[in-house]
Amino acid sequence: MQKLTAIVVRNSAFGMAAQILIKILSFAFSVLIVRNLGASAFGQYSAVIAFGITFSFLSDLGLGPYAVREIARLRDQPDGLEKAQKLYGNILYLRLLLSALTIVLVIVAAWLTNRPLLMIGAIALSSLSLLIYSVQGASDAVLAGFERLDISAGARVINQLAFVVVGGLALYLGGGYYGLIIATLIAVGLMAVVCWKGVQSLGVRALKPDKGAWLHLLRASLPFGIIGFALGLSYKFDTVLLNIYRGDAETGFYNAAYNLVFSMVLFSNVLNTALYPSLSRQSVSDPGNLNRSFERSLRYLMIFAIPSAVGIWVLADQIIPFLFTQSFGPAIPALRIVIWVVPLMFASEFFGYIVVISGKEKIAARSVLVSTGLNVLINFFLVPRYG
Secondary structure (H helix, E strand, O other): HHHEOOOOOOOOHHHHHHHHHHHHHHHHHHHHHHHHHHHHHHHHHHHHHHHHHHHHHOOOHHHHHHHHHHHHHHHHHHHHHHHHHHHHHHHHHHHHHHHHHHHHHHHHHHOOOOOHHHHHHHHHHHHHHHHHHHHHHHHHHHHHHHOOOOHHHHHHHOOOOHHHHHHHHHHHHHHHHHHHHHHHHHHHHHHHHHHHHHHHEEEOOOOOOHHHHHHHHHHHHHHHHHHHHHHHHHHHHHHHHHHHHOHHHHHHHEEEHHHHHHHHHHHHHHHHHHHHHHHHHHHHHHHHHHHHHHHHHHHHHHHHHHHHHHHHHHHHHHHHHHHHHHOOOOOHHHHHHHHOOHHHHHHHHHHHHHHOOOOHHHHHHHHHHHHHHHHHHHHHHHHHOOO
């Protein structure tokens, strides 16, 4: 138990420090982006990103989180390293293939929904990041499975620093959101290199893929893929729909508010990411102590989430003008509504990890599908009428 605590504390400490730095940079730069682009251009940029995220699950199909759990379980076995290297190779090449197919689908979807030509070009350019994420995601899964989240955290810091520097230069030179997309590609490329090098430092190599194993991997990871699909759709489908029915400016107001919500999930993401590989291993070696860890973690999450939501709800009319100027006044009522998703996101993410650690990811997949189905139906009904 003490060893588990030490590993989680180490991973949480590195993760928290990295995420705090990332969030400070990201938050400050996102404010600069909103101010520089204005509501209309920021709305179009948000819609471009939303298109990619909505379809991004197809480039992974749950292979990443599945690999984290399996590598965490394999690493202590006598032949665990060889099995982990085989899994790494299969997932890497399979994700590259899936990413290429996803890029085609994203571009076709943008064309079928009659997006402007300028926006279709931006979506095509942005979707190239899926190929880079294939390398980064497969490597990051290995690092997480070996509980080296400190390396992953360092890679994310480099990613954010590069995006801020290159993106800031792009904005200064008048590159607009196309410049931001190019900055994203460069930053993600650097992150992928760091993760790849980190895996090499562990003595893990991607072995030649066994295509005969791909169908089994896809079947095993499918519940994780369904969860990823549902979450991506739940988080970004509203932005895509809003842009189609209500235009760029309203999309910009809404995403200015929602970006603040996602900035609040730092604590939840860090703790859950640190716990997941450690508890996956403990579920095999020492299952008796799991319930106590679950209860303590959930208590800490709620202590942070509920007061934060109350504070932002009260101060929304001061926060929005201070960050984004008075012209973003329509974002105030949106923020006062969506901020209440924070405690629910904290709880649902944590419970989802518990179910997956227990090997019952199909239950989590069904639950998220029901939730997302309701989300999509309600958005279809409300967004065209009320924005």
